[in-house]
Amino acid sequence: MARSQADVAATALAAGLACGAAAIGAPTAVMTVLGLALFVAPGYLLCQLLVGSNVTGLERAAVIAGLALAVPVLGGLILYATRVPLHRAGWLVLLAGVTFAGDLALLLRRRFGGGAPFTWQLSMHVPRRQLAGFAAAVVVAAGGVGLARIGAATQPQPGFTQLWLSAQRKNEHFLSLGVQNDQGQTTTYRLVLLRDGRASVTWNITLAVGRTWQRSVPLTGSATVAASLYRLPDLTHPYRYVSTASTTVAGP
Numbered sequence: 001m002a003r004s005q006a007d008v009a010a011t012a013l014a015a016g017l018a019c020g021a022a023a024i025g026a027p028t029a030v031m032t033v034l035g036l037a038l039f040v041a042p043g044y045l046l047c048q049l050l051v052g053s054n055v056t057g058l059e060r061a062a063v064i065a066g067l068a069l070a071v072p073v074l075g076g077l078i079l080y081a082t083r084v085p086l087h088r089a090g091w092l093v094l095l096a097g098v099t100f101a102g103d104l105a106l107l108l109r110r111r112f113g114g115g116a117p118f119t120w121q122l123s124m125h126v127p128r129r130q131l132a133g134f135a136a137a138v139v140v141a142a143g144g145v146g147l148a149r150i151g152a153a154t155q156p157q158p159g160f161t162q163l164w165l166s167a168q169r170k171n172e173h174f175l176s177l178g179v180q181n182d183q184g185q186t187t188t189y190r191l192v193l194l195r196d197g198r199a200s201v202t203w204n205i206t207l208a209v210g211r212t213w214q215r216s217v218p219l220t221g222s223a224t225v226a227a228s229l230y231r232l233p234d235l236t237h238p239y240r241y242v243s244t245a246s247t248t249v250a251g252p
Contacts, residue, residue, distance in 0.1 A: 004110065007048070008103045011041040015099040022092055038095045043068025045102030049109070071098055159183035163191075163229045163240035165217070175244070177227055178214035181207035187231060189239075193217060194226040 014037040021034055046067040047060065075094040076086060084090045162180040181187050186208045193201040205213050217225060226243035 005107065007044070008107050011045055011099055012103045014038055014041050015096040015103075019092060019096055022088065038092075038099065039072070040064070040068050042071040042095060042098040042102060045099065045106055046071070048106055049102065071095065159185070161187070161189070161229070161231070161240060163227065163242050165225065165227050165242045165244065173219050175217040175219060175225060176214065177217045178212060179205060179207065179229060180212045181209060184209060190230040190232060190235060192228045192230070194228065194243075195220075195223045197224070197226075 014034065018031075018034040018038045021030055026034075043064045043066070047064045050067075051060075051063055072091065072095070075098065076091075079086055079090050079094060160182050162182065163178070165175055165177050167175060177191075177193065179189060179191060186206065188204070188206045191203045191205055191213075192199050193203075203213075203215075207213055219225070224244060226241070228238040229240040229242075230237075231239040
């Protein structure tokens with residue numbers, strides 16, 4: 001392979017190694033490195049095909065980055081429209097396919113004299129105005145990502161309470177009845193155990209955040225066992241309801 005085709009060989013090798021590593025189940029660290037290379041490769045090849053050597057420096061880096069992002073975005077829409085699962089295999093076929101197609105197109109263009117050969121010499125001269133604009137864009141992007149992560153982490157979530165009534169694996173003659181408080185504050189409940197629709201046992205329970213209350217309920221005869229959980233002081237509307245046949249969740 002001539003030196004002028006070194007970029008074609010490198011991108012094809014990255015795509016081939018990524019496919020091989022995925023097939024043999026390579027470690028996560030290896031897949032991460034190859035995945036990044038496979039993510040950038042289509043952007044570089046499309047830049048060579050569409051722009052060539054007309055832009056250099058930061059402009060070239062920006063074009064490559066934009067095209068590298070465009071491939072999975074547009075390709076993902078195509079995969080979704082054709083009902084291809086958006087799993088690792090689908091993304092691998094998409095990125096590797098675009099890379100191999102770009103390699104072939106660039107190789108043919110250079111063979112017929114339609115494209116500049118690859119060179120290791122890169123122009124490092126960047127005007128200060130462009131450098132300042134690029135740095136500002138990086139700062140804005142990093143700030144946006146950081147703000148989004150902070151907002152997602154601090155987003156208030158509605159509290160909830162879990163109520164369950166299920167068969168015990170160790171003893172089929174008992175049911176497991178339990179309550180877990182995830183309301184975000186200490187909460188007081190009233191739990192009513194029902195047999196054939198009639199109140200059998202009542203518990204008043206106060207649980208701190210994240211704490212669980214649990215009891216074993218014996219099964220007797222063919223009675224339908226259910227439980228109603230009230231969040232005090234409301235004793236009119238059950239907050240949670242569960243039975244051996246179905247489960248109903250009330251509003252928050």
